[in-house]
Amino acid sequence: MQENLDFKGLGRRKSSVARVRMIPGSGKITINSDYTPEQYFPNSFVIQDMKIPLELTNTQKNFDIFVKVEGGGFTGQAGAIRLGIARALVESNAEFKKVLKMNKTLTRDARQKERKKIGKYGARRSPQFTKR
Numbered sequence: 001m002q003e004n005l006d007f008k009g010l011g012r013r014k015s016s017v018a019r020v021r022m023i024p025g026s027g028k029i030t031i032n033s034d035y036t037p038e039q040y041f042p043n044s045f046v047i048q049d050m051k052i053p054l055e056l057t058n059t060q061k062n063f064d065i066f067v068k069v070e071g072g073g074f075t076g077q078a079g080a081i082r083l084g085i086a087r088a089l090v091e092s093n094a095e096f097k098k099v100l101k102m103n104k105t106l107t108r109d110a111r112q113k114e115r116k117k118i119g120k121y122g123a124r125r126s127p128q129f130t131k132r
Contacts, residue, residue, distance in 0.1 A: 011084030016072030020084030025064030
Protein backbone atom coordinates (compact mmCIF):
# COMPACT_ATOMS: atom_id res chain seq x y z
CA MET A 1 0.00 0.00 0.00
CA GLN A 2 1.41 3.38 -1.00
CA GLU A 3 1.25 6.29 1.41
CA ASN A 4 -0.56 9.45 0.21
CA LEU A 5 1.96 12.27 -0.33
CA ASP A 6 -0.55 14.94 -1.33
CA PHE A 7 -1.69 17.12 1.60
CA LYS A 8 -4.52 19.63 1.35
CA GLY A 9 -5.76 22.48 3.52
CA LEU A 10 -8.54 25.04 3.15
CA GLY A 11 -8.07 28.49 4.67
CA ARG A 12 -10.45 31.40 5.01
CA ARG A 13 -9.94 34.96 6.23
CA LYS A 14 -12.31 37.92 5.79
CA SER A 15 -13.81 37.24 2.35
CA SER A 16 -10.81 35.29 0.99
CA VAL A 17 -10.67 31.55 0.40
CA ALA A 18 -7.39 29.69 -0.19
CA ARG A 19 -7.06 26.08 -1.32
CA VAL A 20 -3.58 24.82 -0.47
CA ARG A 21 -1.98 21.65 -1.86
CA MET A 22 1.41 20.47 -0.58
CA ILE A 23 3.63 17.77 -2.01
CA PRO A 24 7.16 16.82 -0.91
CA GLY A 25 9.66 18.95 -2.80
CA SER A 26 12.18 21.77 -2.65
CA GLY A 27 10.18 24.56 -0.97
CA LYS A 28 8.73 26.30 -4.03
CA ILE A 29 5.48 28.23 -3.50
CA THR A 30 3.15 28.88 -6.46
CA ILE A 31 0.07 31.11 -6.16
CA ASN A 32 -2.79 30.93 -8.72
CA SER A 33 -0.85 28.66 -11.11
CA ASP A 34 1.92 31.06 -12.17
CA TYR A 35 2.96 33.59 -9.49
CA THR A 36 5.59 33.45 -6.77
CA PRO A 37 4.67 35.15 -3.45
CA GLU A 38 7.04 38.01 -4.31
CA GLN A 39 5.23 38.64 -7.60
CA TYR A 40 1.72 38.21 -6.19
CA PHE A 41 1.87 40.21 -2.93
CA PRO A 42 2.85 43.89 -2.78
CA ASN A 43 4.99 43.80 0.39
CA SER A 44 7.27 41.45 2.31
CA PHE A 45 5.35 41.68 5.62
CA VAL A 46 2.39 39.87 4.07
CA ILE A 47 4.70 37.17 2.70
CA GLN A 48 6.34 36.70 6.13
CA ASP A 49 2.88 36.40 7.71
CA MET A 50 1.91 33.76 5.16
CA LYS A 51 5.04 31.64 5.85
CA ILE A 52 4.73 31.55 9.67
CA PRO A 53 3.51 27.91 9.88
CA LEU A 54 6.44 26.73 7.75
CA GLU A 55 8.93 28.56 9.98
CA LEU A 56 7.37 27.23 13.20
CA THR A 57 7.61 23.62 11.98
CA ASN A 58 10.95 24.17 10.19
CA THR A 59 9.61 22.75 6.91
CA GLN A 60 10.39 25.63 4.51
CA LYS A 61 12.43 23.39 2.18
CA ASN A 62 10.42 20.15 2.56
CA PHE A 63 7.27 20.88 0.53
CA ASP A 64 6.27 22.41 -2.77
CA ILE A 65 3.11 24.42 -2.15
CA PHE A 66 0.43 25.16 -4.74
CA VAL A 67 -2.22 27.72 -3.78
CA LYS A 68 -5.45 28.79 -5.44
CA VAL A 69 -6.73 31.92 -3.69
CA GLU A 70 -9.68 34.17 -4.50
CA GLY A 71 -11.68 37.00 -2.95
CA GLY A 72 -10.74 39.84 -0.61
CA GLY A 73 -7.55 41.88 -0.49
CA PHE A 74 -3.97 40.80 -0.08
CA THR A 75 -3.94 40.72 3.75
CA GLY A 76 -7.04 38.54 3.83
CA GLN A 77 -5.58 36.30 1.14
CA ALA A 78 -2.30 35.93 3.02
CA GLY A 79 -4.19 35.03 6.21
CA ALA A 80 -6.23 32.45 4.31
CA ILE A 81 -3.07 30.93 2.83
CA ARG A 82 -1.48 30.81 6.31
CA LEU A 83 -4.43 28.85 7.70
CA GLY A 84 -4.47 26.52 4.68
CA ILE A 85 -0.74 25.80 5.02
CA ALA A 86 -1.13 25.13 8.75
CA ARG A 87 -4.00 22.69 8.16
CA ALA A 88 -2.06 20.89 5.42
CA LEU A 89 0.99 20.59 7.70
CA VAL A 90 -1.14 18.98 10.42
CA GLU A 91 -2.47 16.54 7.81
CA SER A 92 1.12 15.68 6.83
CA ASN A 93 2.33 15.19 10.41
CA ALA A 94 0.05 15.20 13.49
CA GLU A 95 2.97 16.20 15.75
CA PHE A 96 2.94 19.71 14.24
CA LYS A 97 -0.52 20.36 15.69
CA LYS A 98 0.77 21.20 19.19
CA VAL A 99 3.27 23.82 17.93
CA LEU A 100 0.85 25.39 15.44
CA LYS A 101 -2.03 25.53 17.91
CA MET A 102 0.19 27.08 20.58
CA ASN A 103 1.13 29.88 18.14
CA LYS A 104 -2.53 30.37 17.05
CA THR A 105 -1.98 29.54 13.39
CA LEU A 106 -4.69 26.86 13.36
CA THR A 107 -7.36 29.28 14.57
CA ARG A 108 -9.76 30.72 11.98
CA ASP A 109 -9.93 34.52 12.32
CA ALA A 110 -13.71 35.01 12.20
CA ARG A 111 -13.72 38.81 11.99
CA GLN A 112 -15.77 40.03 9.04
CA LYS A 113 -16.64 43.47 7.72
CA GLU A 114 -19.68 44.88 9.51
CA ARG A 115 -22.62 45.70 7.28
CA LYS A 116 -23.80 49.24 6.55
CA LYS A 117 -26.91 50.30 8.53
CA ILE A 118 -29.86 52.39 7.32
CA GLY A 119 -29.46 56.13 8.03
CA LYS A 120 -25.70 55.83 8.60
CA TYR A 121 -22.79 56.57 6.27
CA GLY A 122 -21.05 53.29 7.02
CA ALA A 123 -21.44 50.57 9.62
CA ARG A 124 -21.44 53.06 12.52
CA ARG A 125 -20.64 56.56 11.21
CA SER A 126 -23.64 58.84 11.81
CA PRO A 127 -24.52 62.02 9.93
CA GLN A 128 -23.05 65.17 11.48
CA PHE A 129 -25.20 66.58 14.28
CA THR A 130 -26.53 70.13 13.68
CA LYS A 131 -27.72 72.07 16.68
CA ARG A 132 -29.75 74.61 14.64
